[in-house]
Amino acid sequence: MLDELGLAARNHALPLEALRYPITPLGLHYLLIHFDIPAVDLASWRLEIGGRVERPLSLSFEELRSRSERTLTVTLECAGNGRALLEPRPPSQPWLTEAVGTAEWTGTPLAQLLDETGLADDALEVVFTGLDRGVQGEVVQDYERAIPVAEALRDEVLLAWVVNGEPLPPQHGYPLRVVVPGWYGMTHVKWLRAITVVAEPFRGWQQDVAYRLRASEDEQGVPVTRMLPRALMIPPGIPDFFTRRRIVEPGPCVLEGRAWSGLGAVERVEVGVDGGAWGAAELDEPLSEWAWRGWRFVWDAEPGDHELRCRAADAAGNVQPDEASWNFDGFCNNAPQRIEVSVGGAIPRDMGDDSPAAG
Numbered sequence: 001m002l003d004e005l006g007l008a009a010r011n012h013a014l015p016l017e018a019l020r021y022p023i024t025p026l027g028l029h030y031l032l033i034h035f036d037i038p039a040v041d042l043a044s045w046r047l048e049i050g051g052r053v054e055r056p057l058s059l060s061f062e063e064l065r066s067r068s069e070r071t072l073t074v075t076l077e078c079a080g081n082g083r084a085l086l087e088p089r090p091p092s093q094p095w096l097t098e099a100v101g102t103a104e105w106t107g108t109p110l111a112q113l114l115d116e117t118g119l120a121d122d123a124l125e126v127v128f129t130g131l132d133r134g135v136q137g138e139v140v141q142d143y144e145r146a147i148p149v150a151e152a153l154r155d156e157v158l159l160a161w162v163v164n165g166e167p168l169p170p171q172h173g174y175p176l177r178v179v180v181p182g183w184y185g186m187t188h189v190k191w192l193r194a195i196t197v198v199a200e201p202f203r204g205w206q207q208d209v210a211y212r213l214r215a216s217e218d219e220q221g222v223p224v225t226r227m228l229p230r231a232l233m234i235p236p237g238i239p240d241f242f243t244r245r246r247i248v249e250p251g252p253c254v255l256e257g258r259a260w261s262g263l264g265a266v267e268r269v270e271v272g273v274d275g276g277a278w279g280a281a282e283l284d285e286p287l288s289e290w291a292w293r294g295w296r297f298v299w300d301a302e303p304g305d306h307e308l309r310c311r312a313a314d315a316a317g318n319v320q321p322d323e324a325s326w327n328f329d330g331f332c333n334n335a336p337q338r339i340e341v342s343v344g345g346a347i348p349r350d351m352g353d354d355s356p357a358a359g
Contacts, residue, residue, distance in 0.1 A: 007092070014099070022294065026166070029103055030185075033132070035132040035143060037191075049196075067113070070108070070158060078093075078184065080330055092329065107162065113159070131192075136206075156289075160173075160176070184211075211224040214327060231312035254296055255296065264316030266293045268313040269293075269295040272311075302343060304344070307340055
């Protein structure tokens with residue numbers, strides 16, 4: 001569909017070879033922009049904090065930046081990562097497996113601002129409202145999401161204005177966004193303009209209709225929240241341009257990648273070849289409690305065609321399933337990554353500088 005091609009053109013994924021970087025260079029970090037990137041005049045921009053609080057706040061950017069700062073390394077993944085691999089394929093942004101990235105986010109802890117305002121006794125949820133506005137499900141809306149008060153009061157939930165040491169660029173939410181470590185990316189509202197504490201469950205479209213696991217359009221389903229465990233592998237060897245099938249020389253081949261989970265620390269990564277037994281990978285030290293973990297595995301690549309897989313398990317006992325459960329919107333597909341590899345015999349000769357270039 002041309003509509004999906006349009007979505008794929010304006011949103012971009014992480015090239016899998018960029019998994020080599022512990023901290024994702026900002027231009028390679030995945031992006032999903034629901035509506036348009038808003039134009040923001042920083043001189044007039046303010047953050048409004050209100051609702052079920054005792055002392056509402058209206059802060060300029062400089063007033064916000066006068067609060068204490070904290071920097072956290074956090075992995076973000078889109079809830080729709082893997083959607084395009086489901087059968088039948090749910091129509092939407094056609095992610096394969098690369099809708100992920102890890103960055104260093106700097107800002108002020110949300111809990112400190114909520115403490116300044118003083119939460120009412122009946123405070124239930126905290127709603128984040130962005131400046132991006134559009135139509136989805138035939139509803140005109142600002143992009144809004146909410147989290148329970150208990151989540152909002154976690155020390156690591158940030159209102160961030162810096163990423164990887166630089167001011168937020170427009171596509172990543174300038175001048176301010178929410179970072180909720182462990183949760184899928186839809187929660188990390190960009191271009192933030194308001195925080196509203198409410199006493200009733202928030203029923204906005206992005207909360208009550210979108211981002212729910214359901215078998216049909218008519219079901220309410222259950223909400224999508226934290227990231228499920230996932231391991232990704234840097235595709236070995238060199239790629240065929242069109243199919244991306246990998247071409248590898250025979251012999252020992254070091255496979256590397258990253259693994260993460262929003263439900264608990266990654267404790268195990270395993271690699272499988274051609275549907276055989278899983279073998280344990282060696283793990284790096286975690287970058288942080290909320291970031292992916294590097295891993296490596298030595299594969300003895302024998303001539304022929306092969307399928308490589310990898311999977312992760314976390315400290316809470318969650319393991320990637322062999323196959324994903326289908327759902328109407330294509331969320332939370334954390335089935336193991338599969339990479340097709342040809343070893344030996346299919347490696348083309350080096351064409352050199354005199355070969356014609358494809359445009």
